[in-house]
Amino acid sequence: MAFRGPGGRVTNLALLVALLLAFATGVGAVASGSSGGRWVVIAHGVVAMAVVVLVPWKGRVVRRGLRRARHTRWLSLLLAVLAVTTLLTGIGSTTGLVRSVAGALGMWIHIAAALALLPLVVWHVLARRARPRRADLSRRTLIRAGLFAGTAAGLYLAQSAVVSVAGLPGAGRRFTGSYEAGSFDPDSMPSYIWLDDTTPTIDPQRWRLTVSDGSTTREVTLRDLSAFDTRVRATLDCTSGWYAEQDWAGAPVRALLPHTGHARSLLVHSTTGYWIRFPVRDLDHLLLATTVNGTPLRPGHGFPVRLVAPGRRGFWWVKWIDRIELTSTPWWWQPPFPLT
């Protein structure tokens, strides 16, 4: 007897679970900056392959559904277009075969399409309500789910093998999935804005850094900072899919804030209003960089001072800093990603 695949209800439920896991691991993948996070990225690849395996089965369900004329059909079609865009840009980026579309970075499109997909998936499921059944937790379904997960993992391994054996560009990507761009050549390194900042024009004579340890506050000039020349080689890895390694130099945060007292976090604030909070345990690793590869920072890269946070993703590397402040607020008391 030929294997006919699961029925429509099981396909829909499996796809829902796989999509939700893809979201969770995808967000985990862009949050990870040090090599311990590689497992989240690998899990994302495996879960993504599970979605791929479900596509032909879902295709049968869709063909049946299209015979019924629902007036929300266009929303479901939009959902399908976003899902396919997410899959293709994901695979395009991992293999390296398609890394940009119409001038936009493929990874950026991947994340944007996935984020637009999320509310549509929620709506689509609520409008249909495939109810789980008790039998969904039977031993038989568990075995099938195991076989299915194994297939997805096998597909992931096969793809990784093809990428490295065929020497596709994807073979050179970092564990985060990012590609090298402008290492040791800051002028060819991309300048990146998280959401809606614009590069400010800052007069270095008038610029001051406000340093607060929670009880006292003082102002530091650029000349004061330039007295330091601590060098750190570190990799800036942006969630839009590129990374660059540079030799940064400047003042260690620890030199300006030697005593942390009872503080729980360090707030790093930009003149643009962008900010992020670090756990105090990070303090010994943070650098207020004024130069990169021996030259002052370009305006786009954070002139006069930007943060270097080794092992953390690019959005932690605050540019155009105007204030650093120790506070008693825990570091996790902030949105998971900056909102400006």
Ligand code: HEM
């Ligand atoms: C519906 C949700 C999603 C689906 C179906 C999906 C699908 C995929 C696929 C098919 C790949 C290629 C994996 C491979 O070929 O091995 C991929 C890679 C990737 N995705 Fe997603 N994704 C989703 C959501 C997200 C989200 C929300 C993010 C981040 C916020 C994200 C970040 C990434 C990253 C960083 C990679 C590159 C991994 C690498 O190159 O090793 N994904 N995704």
Ligand SMILES: Nc1nc2c(c(=O)[nH]1)N[C@H]1C(S)=C(S)[C@@H](COP(=O)(O)O)O[C@H]1N2
């Ligand atoms: N103030 C401010 N700092 C910021 C950002 C921003 O939009 N505003 N973008 C962040 C992101 S997402 C990245 S990847 C790096 C990019 O640094 P670069 O422009 O020097 O490459 O800066 C980070 N620092």
Ligand SMILES: [Mo]
């Ligand atoms: Mo970024």
